[in-house]
Amino acid sequence: MKGSTLPFDGTPEQETKLRQKLNELKSTPGALMPAMQYAQELYGYLPYEVQCIIAEELDVTLSEVYGVATFYSQFSLYPKGKYKIGICLGTACYVNGSQNVYDKLQQLLGITSGECTDDRLFSLDATRCVGCCGMAPVMTVNDDVYGRIKPEDVEAILAKYRERG
Amino acid sequence: MDIKTLEKIRNDTFKSVGNRETHSTLEGMSFDRQVLVCGSTGCSSENSQKIRARFAELVKERGLDRIHVGQTGCFGLCAAGPVVVVYPDGTFYSHVKLEDVDEIVESHLVNNVEVQRLLYVDADGKTKPFNEIESYCRQLRHALRNCGVIDPEIIDEYIARDGYFALYKALTQMTRDEVVDVVTASGLRGRGGAGFLTGRKWKFTKDAQGEKKYVCCNADEGDPGAFMDRSVLEGDPHCVIEAMTIAAYAVGADQGYVYVRAEYPIAVQRLGIAIEQARSYGLLGKNIFGTDFNFDLEIRLGAGAFVCGEETALMTSIEGHRGEPRPRPPFPAEKGLFGKPTLLNNVETYANVAQIILHGAESYNTIGTERSKGTKVFALGGKINNTGLVEIPMGTTLKEIIYDIGGGIPNGKKFKAAQTGGPSGGCIPASYQDISIDYESLASIGSMMGSGGLIVLDEDNCMVDIAKFYLQFTVDESCGKCTPCRIGTRRLYEMLCKVTEGKATLEDLDKMEQLCYYIKDNSLCGLGQSAPNPVLSTLKYFREEYIAHVVEHRCPAGVCKALLKYEIDPTKCKGCTLCARNCPAQAISGTVREPHVIDADKCLKCGICASKCRFGAIRKV
Numbered sequence: 001m002k003g004s005t006l007p008f009d010g011t012p013e014q015e016t017k018l019r020q021k022l023n024e025l026k027s028t029p030g031a032l033m034p035a036m037q038y039a040q041e042l043y044g045y046l047p048y049e050v051q052c053i054i055a056e057e058l059d060v061t062l063s064e065v066y067g068v069a070t071f072y073s074q075f076s077l078y079p080k081g082k083y084k085i086g087i088c089l090g091t092a093c094y095v096n097g098s099q100n101v102y103d104k105l106q107q108l109l110g111i112t113s114g115e116c117t118d119d120r121l122f123s124l125d126a127t128r129c130v131g132c133c134g135m136a137p138v139m140t141v142n143d144d145v146y147g148r149i150k151p152e153d154v155e156a157i158l159a160k161y162r163e164r165g
Numbered sequence: 166m167d168i169k170t171l172e173k174i175r176n177d178t179f180k181s182v183g184n185r186e187t188h189s190t191l192e193g194m195s196f197d198r199q200v201l202v203c204g205s206t207g208c209s210s211e212n213s214q215k216i217r218a219r220f221a222e223l224v225k226e227r228g229l230d231r232i233h234v235g236q237t238g239c240f241g242l243c244a245a246g247p248v249v250v251v252y253p254d255g256t257f258y259s260h261v262k263l264e265d266v267d268e269i270v271e272s273h274l275v276n277n278v279e280v281q282r283l284l285y286v287d288a289d290g291k292t293k294p295f296n297e298i299e300s301y302c303r304q305l306r307h308a309l310r311n312c313g314v315i316d317p318e319i320i321d322e323y324i325a326r327d328g329y330f331a332l333y334k335a336l337t338q339m340t341r342d343e344v345v346d347v348v349t350a351s352g353l354r355g356r357g358g359a360g361f362l363t364g365r366k367w368k369f370t371k372d373a374q375g376e377k378k379y380v381c382c383n384a385d386e387g388d389p390g391a392f393m394d395r396s397v398l399e400g401d402p403h404c405v406i407e408a409m410t411i412a413a414y415a416v417g418a419d420q421g422y423v424y425v426r427a428e429y430p431i432a433v434q435r436l437g438i439a440i441e442q443a444r445s446y447g448l449l450g451k452n453i454f455g456t457d458f459n460f461d462l463e464i465r466l467g468a469g470a471f472v473c474g475e476e477t478a479l480m481t482s483i484e485g486h487r488g489e490p491r492p493r494p495p496f497p498a499e500k501g502l503f504g505k506p507t508l509l510n511n512v513e514t515y516a517n518v519a520q521i522i523l524h525g526a527e528s529y530n531t532i533g534t535e536r537s538k539g540t541k542v543f544a545l546g547g548k549i550n551n552t553g554l555v556e557i558p559m560g561t562t563l564k565e566i567i568y569d570i571g572g573g574i575p576n577g578k579k580f581k582a583a584q585t586g587g588p589s590g591g592c593i594p595a596s597y598q599d600i601s602i603d604y605e606s607l608a609s610i611g612s613m614m615g616s617g618g619l620i621v622l623d624e625d626n627c628m629v630d631i632a633k634f635y636l637q638f639t640v641d642e643s644c645g646k647c648t649p650c651r652i653g654t655r656r657l658y659e660m661l662c663k664v665t666e667g668k669a670t671l672e673d674l675d676k677m678e679q680l681c682y683y684i685k686d687n688s689l690c691g692l693g694q695s696a697p698n699p700v701l702s703t704l705k706y707f708r709e710e711y712i713a714h715v716v717e718h719r720c721p722a723g724v725c726k727a728l729l730k731y732e733i734d735p736t737k738c739k740g741c742t743l744c745a746r747n748c749p750a751q752a753i754s755g756t757v758r759e760p761h762v763i764d765a766d767k768c769l770k771c772g773i774c775a776s777k778c779r780f781g782a783i784r785k786v
Contacts, residue, residue, distance in 0.1 A: 012643050013324050024272055029485075029503060030465070030483050030484045030485035031485060032485035032486070033468060035486050037427070037466055037468065044710060064451040068485070068486065068487055070731035071470060071487040071488065072488070072696055073468070073469035073470065074427055074428075074467075074468035074469040075468060080213075089389075089589070090389035090390050091546065091547065091584070091618070091620045091634070092390045092546030092620060093551070094389075094634055095547045095548060095631070096548075098245065100771075105520065127428075128387065128428065128469070128471075129388075129390055129391070129392070130206075130210075130428065132207040132210045132211075133207070133390060133392065133544065134207050134244040134245075134246055134552040134553060135207070135211065135246075135551050136552070138210075139575030145211070147210070149209070151476030151771075152773070
């Protein structure tokens with residue numbers, strides 16, 4: 001249930017903010033998901049400690065929170081890297097060869113979808129359609145979008161972000 | 166808000182949006198030229214926001230105050246993005262880069278000379294005004310009527326195009342029954358996939374007993390390769406708000422929810438802006454148009470679960486739980502969200518409503534085929550030249566969509582099949598390209614309309630691999646509640662893996678087919694019931710391809726890696742060593758100027774050698 005083995009590094013300020021928001025949401029019907037979406041935005045992921053706070057404030061069981069967290073692909077129990085890489089495996093990208101790009105990414109980073117490199121620089125997610133099928137295959141790094149990419153382009157793109165550190 | 170104010174806004178704003186068509190009149194207009202930059206996801210990801218900002222900056226700098234720079238929703242031709250259209254000339258610039266903007270301003274806006282090198286070149290090799298481009302002439306933009314015309318973040322521009330007049334008409338001149346009757350008579354059917362008659366759904370919800378009712382909009386477009394709903398929300402969010410408000414009036418609801426994918430940030434943001442604007446105009450909230458009708462809307466974000474496109478799962482998700490479907494009956498119309506009667510329609514369905522109310526059922530039911538009325542939006546993707554969004558009257562043939570509108574298959578490849586309906590749909594083989602696109606025809610050949618994703622496949626795509634791709638998707642997305650779907654799809658996926666690895670027998674193919682029907686017949690919700698469709702339809706139309714994998718251990722399209730082998734043709738190889746130097750596995754050996762050889766045991770089948778070879782000496786066998 002703990003998910004990530006990396007130590008929890010939440011700050012008291014984050015906790016205050018979270019509890020405040022949870023208090024506002026308490027009276028909204030169906031508040032759990034908006035609450036978790038807010039928490040994930042705040043912390044970047046949903047560590048055990050944060051799930052406990054949500055369960056306590058919204059008066060639901062921890063298993064309910066965990067159940068929702070693991071049901072939806074948007075919620076992550078693992079931290080994300082400084083650079084979040086998404087490779088689209090939607091149909092339009094897939095038929096244009098995005099699986100080969102994904103294979104290359106896994107090979108170069110040594111991680112698979114949902115994971116984060118040990119230096120917390122990169123995390124990798126195989127995503128569903130990101131919507132710019134005209135640029136297939138598409139890879140995203142945070143807000144940067146790379147279209148019509150080939151496996152041989154990947155190394156240079158990663159190097160660019162490594163340099164930035 | 167009252168009708169006088171609404172009319173005044175329409176008339177005032179018309180002066181600034183009225184000439185957004187080719188060769189339109191300038192008389193009485195606020196601007197001589199309109200520069201419209203597409204601001205939807207596709208073009209935005211290629212920097213269209215910065216392009217628009219640069220236009221605005223330059224136009225201001227040069228004091229061109231008779232020129233308006235605006236953003237719009239999707240023009241449809243995403244493959245040509247980023248797209249800029251200049252009216253009234255109708256000039257269509259494609260693949261515009263940030264550094265091109267200065268030239269367009271200087272040459273076109275100041276000196277009236279179009280920048281030739283950036284003009285979109287049509288299929289016939291000519292450049293022409295926007296409205297004369299082949300792929301547009303064939304379309305009928307009904308649900309998308311405002312996409313590419315108005316700025317989705319400005320409510321006045323929506324009003325200038327008769328926005329909210331349908332709501333006024335419904336609230337002040339029609340009874341609730343009349344609204345339902347018009348929608349029923351229009352023949353509009355649910356655009357989310359199943360094609361249930363919309364008016365009937367409205368009537369069920371209207372007739373349901375209960376003080377509290379809800380109206381929901383399904384914008385959880387999870388079908389990979391489909392982006393119709395996103396484009397409507399990004400390009401014309403008010404049309405959905407207006408339609409939901411009309412629906413709420415008809416069924417007697419006072420609260421609505423739009424359940425939208427969190428993966429669509431631009432759509433979420435624009436919808437949020439639109440709701441705020443509608444509230445500030447009193448078009449949402451209490452006593453709309455001075456009547457005793459109250460209605461308000463809330464956005465709920467999905468969190469990435471395909472099953473939440475299923476109506477009962479969607480409502481469970483809004484309630485804050487794992488998005489698992491529940492058995493029907495009771496149908497949502499009796500017992501839906503929070504246990505109350507609920508109306509749920511998809512984005513594109515709503516996008517048609519205001520026009521139907523405003524212009525009557527006949528304006529809609531005269532378009533289309535006998536049983537499938539109106540138009541349908543498709544997201545064209547895959548191996549097709551004009552990737553993008555198209556809207557066609559029902560009854561258009563697949564061939565017209567692919568060749569006349571879609572511009573055919575790139576690189577002179579052969580059209581093999583079209584996939585409609587995504588993971589729930591099936592493949593239409595090239596031999597059926599004359600089929601009419603409507604609910605009944607598609608169902609009759611084992612595919613389905615689906616929400617509107619249309620993926621084109623060419624000779625390089627392996628149909629077994631495509632079926633496997635969709636199955637992997639459903640295995641991932643099965644919510645796990647019922648066994649046939651949770652376990653059945655996984656077993657089916659494993660059998661497909663066996664086929665693509667050349668380990669299956671002919672008996673396995675029969676077993677697969679049996680399992681497909683078992684899953685279809687026994688699953689709880691639409692996801693499981695339709696999950697085997699990609700397998701069944703490829704087995705039906707491309708059985709010989711399955712047999713090639715099974716009997717000959719060969720993948721005819723050259724996709725399935727386990728069955729692939731790369732070979733060097735010694736008569737073509739010049740011994741340039743390029744392949745050997747690029748091989749990541751050091752599987753190629755040979756001396757300079759002598760034919761090289763690939764060691765099949767070391768080869769990873771990555772294909773880099775074949776792509777590097779300048780003599781075409783490396784072939785897949």
